Amino acid sequence: MTEDIISSVENHDDLVAWLNDVIAVDKVSTQQLGEIDTLISSLLTTLEVACEDTSAQLERIIDSTSRAVPRLVYDLHSMRDNAVALQSTLPSLQNQSKASTSEETAAILAELRTLNLVKRNMEAAREVLGEAESWNSLEFEVTSFLAERSYVRAAERLSEASKSMAVFQNTPEYDSRRTLMINLQNQLEASLSSALISAISSHELAVCKEYYHIFSNIQREVEFRNYYHGARRTEIVGLWQTANLLESGESSASRTMSSFLPEFYDSFLSLLETERLSIPQVFPDPPSTLSQFITSTMSNLQPNVAHRLSSTLSYHGAAGLQELVACFKATEHFVSRVENLFEKISFSSNPWSPLESPPSLGGPVSPGPTPTHSRRRSLRMSISWRSGGHRASLSGLNVLKGKQDVILDDLDWDQELFQPFLPFQVDYGSLEKRFLQDALQRLLVVGQHNSQAPKMDQSRLLREKMVDAVQVADACLTRSGSLTYGYGSVGLVQALDFFFSSFMASWTKQVELEPATVLTGTVGSSSGQDLLDLDYTARDWADFQHSVHLLESSRAVLERLSAFEGRLRTTLIRFSAQFRAARQDSSSTVTSSRRLDQLFEQSVLNSIDLQTLFDAVDPDSREHGGATSNKPSGVDPITPLLVEALEGVHKFAKSCQKSVQKTLLSPLRNHLSAYASLAAWTSNDDKGSRQGASGQYDLQVPTFSLSPTDTIQRVADGLLNLPRLLEVYGEDNALAFSLHTLPSLDPQILASLGAHVDGVSTERALPGHLRRPSLAYKPASHPSLDPELVASAWLSSLSHSIVTHLTSEVLPSIPSLSPHGAGQLSSDLSYISNIASAMAVNHESLEKWKQFTALADAEGRKTWAERDSGATDPIFGEIARKRGWTVG
Template sequence: MSLPATAEALDSLEEYDDPISWINDTLHSSGEEQSIENLTELDQQITQLIASLDIACEDTSSQLERTIDDVSRGIPRLTYDLHFIKDSAVSLSSSLAVVHSRSRAVVPDATASALEQLKRLDTMKGHMEAAREVLREAESWSTLELEVTSLLTERSYAKAASRLSEANKSMVVFQNTPEYDPRRTLLVNLQNQLEASLSSALVAAINEQNLETCREYFFIFSNIQRESEFRNYYNGSRRASLTSMWHEADLSDTAPEGIISSGPTFTEFLPKFYASMLALLNQERNSIPAIFPDPAHTLSAFISSILSALQPTFSQRLASLSSHYGDLALKELISAFRVTEEFAVGVAKLMEKIQYSAVPPVPLDNPNSSDKPAPQMHSRKRSMRMSVSFRSGANRSTSGGQKIPILADGLDWDQELFHPFLEFQADYGPLSDASGSDQARLFRERAVDIFGAAEESLSRYTTFTHGYGSVALLQALDGFLKSFVDMWTADVSFASSVPHSTFQDVTSEDLSDLDYTSQDWLHIQTMLHLLGSARSVYERMTSFEVKLRSNLAQTANKFRLHRGDPTSFPIASSKGAAQILEQSSLNSAELHALLDRVDVDPSTSRDNFLRHQGSTSSLGEPLLTDARSAMSDFAKACQTALQGTILSPLRQHLASYASSSIWTTATEESRNTTFNDLQVPTFSLSPSDIIQRVAEGLLNLPRLFDHADDDALSFSLQTLPYADPELLKAAPEASVPDVPPTHSRRHSIAKATTLDPETVSTAWLSSLGQSLLVHLTTEVLPRINKLNAGGAAQLASDLGYLSNVINVINVGSEELEQWKEYVELNDDDGKAKMNANGAEDRVLNLVARMRGWR
């Protein structure tokens, strides 16, 4: 396309504040194929424009010089002119005084007296006429009730309203008289009768959207000073559908306490409610200007009336939402707030339209009229620039950066809309403490308090039981720490079960096949932080277990010395207290077994004793077995949740795989097409689009582990779902000294290994690949109902392609190979294999059902 002409270019230049932006936009609009010609043409036009500007500058300069010369010549005469005007004014004042005195002398006294008499008579006439009108008004009150009642019977509502309006104006006559209150009561009663007569017809006209009738009724209600009642009727009728929709919504996360609902969540319902509300407001944008004289303020009041009529209120719904989700409520509140902001942007644009449509035209015969609209209201395009220049404080930014000018004041619908969020915005600090990395920080901080309380118990049990309560202490501490960790494990499991909203995609170009949302990235970061905190808590648990073992070892040593010499080494300071404890149920075989486990006899070897005392671990089985198991479960819950989020885009791709139509669609030639009993070779089929997207996503997974040396990822790799034990067994690691080889796999988390980044990423990729393959072979493929020959060929091609891809990331699956092998069988071979071992092979049975072999 060619560049715009010089006149058009000049017009477009006026709309830009920066000439560079104008040049760039003009060049961009010209198209690439004519860029050289356009640049030449633009250079010529700019040259012409510069020449024109030079000429204009010279003309302006010469005109300015002439103006300066004229002003210079005129200033010396200014003082003389002002003095001359002052003298003329004094002379005129004297002349007027002389004329006034002469005019009085000219009129005879008799004539002046007659004129004064006429003036008094005219004043008396005016007063008498006013009194007559007042008396007529007063006389009309005697027939007011009968007249209005007759008009209402005849359904002459407009005449009745006009009559009541006239009566209301005459009420001033009876002000401060005994007649005022009775007549005022009568007037109100008649107005009530008129309103009651019109109410049902008014509601019907509003529901039928009979704008002409509604406008007539609005005039009638305005005549009887009941305009607010008319607006209440109108707003109540028009908002009924929305308030019912809100009240009848069965929401799962804002239901009253004790009521279980399976309905949608609040953040799922809110966009639908706002969409219905915006559709209604768009209807009212056309209806309200035809009825009301102030459409913008009327629409604003209508929005406020909808929000104030909601039951339960918006604030109550948000409070229920916060109570339901607890520490996880911030995400839901942010989602609701963003949806509300988007709705507000739509309403702001609608309000702008209704304000422009209500602007009266500028009278052509009187452009300087005082009642014409402001300049920014005359032209839509012009008003946008004027509002930015002169009313910058009234601009409202949308989520996309666009600014919507608010041209009218007093429209407070948006305050009613956003006010319920204010309480939660003010509490943002406490709400955000339990989200994202703050949740992990809270886990670490509470663990400090938990282990602090546990350490305090070490001195109390010795003081109170003199060591006989060691078994109970160990059980209490183990259960106490386990319950603490289990509580956080439950929170992680619950947070993972809550579906994530998808209000904004933030996928990077490097991960274009993994459609993560902002919520997904937040969840990934949260789980990583929690895994890092799990390592910190585990290390604190290990340190505490060393203190516990040392304390128990001291108790065991005291008991061993007491058995050898009770006199020199008493258990308690009082012999009686020691005997009672020794004869009690606390002195059990379980106690002595525990003390024997932790006892270290220094007589064996001083070096051996010192080595054991300085060890960061222990001999034998761990003491806090349940707590360690809980830590293992917590790490596994975090890893499972993290994997679920990482694999969610790939699982979404596979959601429709089993129901695809390609399994029963005949191909142009099958794999076993024969011609004259000869096998005809065919080319391999291409993998389906779904498998290609899944494969590309798998190949992109290694990019997620560019920083695989993070302590969070390397922590507790043994609990990874489908972890490869051989890979972890062969991994280079630095174990804590004196970890006994007898530890079971259940407590393998205690090894506190430090792995190299390559091993960590390999372990995670293997686990992710195996998790996806298990999902494919156990949940997706078995849901395929039927496979014809062409569908089987396509499935075999897909599985072969996927097998090659997973081999790239060092993942293998015997079950996947079985699926591929059995799908490739022809009918005769498949039936023969079914007869041979079909009862024992699950995959073969599933393929046989799809292929119709049984």
């Protein structure tokens, strides 16, 4: 038992794997472990003694060599001196020889040379005549052999005749003899074809081997392989053609391509297992022949694999991507099993050993890659010996591994299996985008657009749907690695960015377009009870709380999006590390197969955009010679990947903020709705002057400032109540989220909130003079902000918004202004301007309206007359038209 365990080391490539296998509890007892330990100790001692003996012997060899080298130099000098002496002696010997030879002897020798030349020419002519005579009887002899079914002799005769074809090169008879040779070879092949197919089908290997030599002798080895491959693949090709698949449009079909393909590969592998034992008994190059068999079988499938994959995508639609991944993984598994099969077949050093050695039939063997294999094998074995010689004492695996590598490197059988998938892998980005778009439609079809659902449930539904969306996106990371091994990372990021941005866009549209829904029941808000003196209805409070809850949900959405982006970044870094390892170590591969690596490397997926993406997420990629490593500024390693998705979250937050703002400002807007149509704007009741009936006498009396209208008074009271409202909700985390998207927010207020607001740089929201280099993107950390700052930001935004509404929509709607109306408007604007200033709101348009409405008629007309028409202020022009200054 112990000896069997020790001998099992020969069956393992890795010593650690062997030890783990040996010391398994269910295989070796404690007593056996002791025996193994003793035996290993003995072996180690023996090994140490052998090492010492080898070292001593090596020292003796070096010593003897060092003593022999000086002697060798002396012998070389002696040989050189002797050669120089011989060189000086030879001319004198030649002269003596010529002097001793008489003229009669020279004439005889010249005649002998002539006779010898004639003899050689006559023998050559005899051989040519013999070859010509043999060609005259070639057709008769071969036909007779075929009639007698002496196929071996016919092949030998054709092989002999083939050798003499060179004699007739560049002669008129060459074409006719070549045609005769081809016709006779065709006759021999036709005579053998039926018997050959029968022998192949019945698996008579000895007969097949004999036929192989016959075909080799007549230079028809390729045709023999075609016969063999065609007969042996009939069953597996028939299995493929008769497959009843759903994707083929068969009404009675019950299974898909992804379920059929593993069964097909299992049957194909069983056939290859049989051929692994049969091919070495027929062919001299088993690995190459088996590779050709796989290639010819896959290329003869009808419809081909690419067509069925395309049908799969067409039938399943967006879900076809999952089917494609399943088919690809089944193919990879099949390739892995076939590689093991090639390892077994490549270990045979003499593939002809199962039968007797091939007879010497005198015919040339079909030229193949054998010489190249032999040359490369010697080189590979020498490299293996130098790099791994210290393991040679364990087994002969190194030598076999070297032979195996050189064979597998030259075979391209797996390319025929992987090539059909490459167009779909190149198009992975669009396929993934299509899949995610379909998943998004199914994700949003339930709940979101249900008008019967209470509004308060929408915030909870958003959180739930975001969980589902992230789950769908997580599956993309696995799918991308399975189908493209990171080569499709650019398309992956783009598809995910589109998916999340579309997801948020649908919710943003929901907030912007759907009308408010009144909640059933009363609002149980203590804050609502505390602020009953404000002009808000129950519906306003319901809408306000609904918008706040949605805003809080957007914070949760951003947290989940940031967590997913972290996982995406980790996946891309892992891909980048694999690519970097493959660049640094030629024995390392990115994919499961070196041939698949080559296909990806030669495709458009291996682009500069891919390397740029890896450089952006992986600093080690730039340090080890990435495509963009020579850029002086570099790429920020924390630059967001899902940019559009991040923007989508904040657009949704902005829509929620607008909804909150619309609710809070709705009473003020209602007050201003009839402001433009007040009768005061056209009233001529001017208490500041007294005029006679004829208008000839004007009496100017002192006047006091007019009181603001009731409308402006109520608007101002509403603005003054906003701080009290915001104090109640200022501590709500929802209002502190995404403050940089608040409408009309003062940049100075935003700058005071801090450099980062919820993971988004404030740089985009600030003017150029307030931007700082430190305001870079950071993952969402949701810092706790001072409630007073949050209330200040909202108050600034609300005040700006209502003042903007007043100056851009309400005031331009006033049809005309009398002098009294202008005075009243000036008083209103002065009052509201004071309120806005108290809230730290400086509104340029409001100040202009206040300034221009305060002008007296004479001053206004003069200013209008002296104006520069090319640079007239639009607000002044609006007021001039309302005051009638533009007339006359």
